[in-house]
Amino acid sequence: MADLQGINLMLPLLSLILFPYIIFNFLRFLKRGFLDPIRITKAMEGQGIRGPPYKFFNGSTAEANELMEESMNKPMELSHNIVPRVQPHFHSWIKLYGRNILTWYGSTPRLVVGEAELVKEILSDREGGFPKYEPPVFMKKLLGDGLVTSGGQKWVRQRKLATHAFRSESLKGMIPAIVASVESMLQKLVEFEGKEIDFFTEFCILTSEIISRTAFGSNYVEGKEIFIKIDELTAIAARNFQAIRLPFFRKLVPNQDDKESDKIEKAIRESILKLLLRREEKKKNGEAEGYGDDLLGSLMRAHYEDERITLDDIIDECKTFYFAGQETTSIMLSWTALLLAINTDWQDKLRSEVLQLFGERSLVSEDFSSIAKLRKMTMVINEAMRLYPPVLNILRTVAKDCRVGNVLLPKGMQIQISPLVVHHDRSTWGEDAQLFSPERFATTASGGAAFFPFGVGPRLCVGQGLAMLEAKLALSMILQRYSFSLSPAYVHSPVSRLSCRPQHGIQVVLQKL
DSSP: OHHHHHHHHHHHHHHHHHHHHHHHHHHHHHIIIIIHHHHHHHHHHTTTOOOSOOOTTTBTHHHHHHHHHHHHTSOOOSOSOOHHHHSHHHHHHHHHHOSSEEEEETTEEEEEEOOHHHHHHHHHOTTSOSOBOOOOHHHHHHHTTSTTTOOHHHHHHHHHHHHHHTSHHHHHHHHHHHHHHHHHHHHHHGGGBTSEEEHHHHHHHHHHHHHHHHHHSOOHHHHHHHHHHHHHHHHHHHHTTTOOOOHHHHHHSOOHHHHHHHHHHHHHHHHHHHHHHHHHHHHHTTSSSTTOSSHHHHHHHHHHTSOOSOHHHHHHHHHHHHHHHHHHHHHHHHHHHHHHHHOHHHHHHHHHHHHHHHTTSOOOGGGHHHHTTOHHHHHHHHHHHHHSOSBOOEEEEOOSSEEETTEEEOTTOEEEEOHHHHHTOHHHHOTTTTSOOGGGGSSTTTTGGGOOTTOOGGGOOTTHHHHHHHHHHHHHHHHHHEEEEEOTTOOOOEEEESEEEETTOOEEEEEEO
């Protein structure tokens, strides 16, 4: 009886505590879910910026997903006008609302910026008003808190380490490893002379081999399990990119993607730890001098000797570079090869340029300065990245109320930039914006603020030098030995999977010169 009386006395007290808490959270929910969207929509419309109507809980994501699913169910002709297929929601909304669009990620306002000058101002971020936004949970599992996703002093520290690993002198020293990797691929191509081969598959293996050798002192075979797992995690992150779920619900009732991604993330971590252990053992046994001068060595020294970063930091950076080093470069090479297979006149021009500079001999480190003289090849690669940018979305957060151009942005708003949309803007590039025309990059200033395949400003991709070096060496060595044309079996189907990928590969027919 005494216990019951105690409980009865506690109930009113609990009610007094819980009632204000419930009311506070209800009002907060009402504000975020209904009042803020109304207020922000009116404020942005007053500045001439409109977008698809806000819908409770999902915002604009349901409409975006519907448009993307619809576009993927339609066949596509062989055309470079890919915005309607890869980002059909942006294509549709731009026609309705203009180049800058107010969209909603759940109840969070998101401004899609399509004007090149505004993009440059945001990405340059001179006053630190547009930091990286907190990535979705699956992206966090894929990249951790590495260079792509981190911010503040942590990013500054990790950026310095990565910059050191990919400095000009280091890139020159990577040429033998890159050439050896390409030669290994060329040995395989001998089997396909006069036959069809999928360049996308081959370039994925090639870039995996190169990033393994140059950044981790390893090889594709040793890192194969990591690449497979990262690819699986990328697929999960891509299909959940627009998904809206409450965090507490995800913890209480995890779905299949939650469970599978946890398992994959754990497997990636264990594989990277094995890589670190092998490097440590080599150092202890005197097989290697220090931890090495590559990216992994720089990270390990920063952890074990200087204690500047944690073990988790090393793992996150490794995940980031395994993903970025393989994914973006393989895609860049694949779309460039497609364009050369279609435009064989440009393939001949590039071959002549390569043979004039290097003849038929293998390239070596001493050719590093000459590689920069591949002017026509640079033009073609740039045009490929303009038409088929490897990175499809750049996301930022508005850290404080600020003005960009003539637009006042509220604190907390997200900003989404599509390189694909800006790269295909006819008002910038002309009526031939969807056509292959490398001549538009004949001058170094071509594109200006409207061309940013590697980003702009302080967060410019630290690996761009390596990516371009890989692409030029690989294409040069292929063109020295082969010509190639598009296979009749090729099906044009670029898709959005975080990056712009060829869904069915890049099938070409090889001919030995």
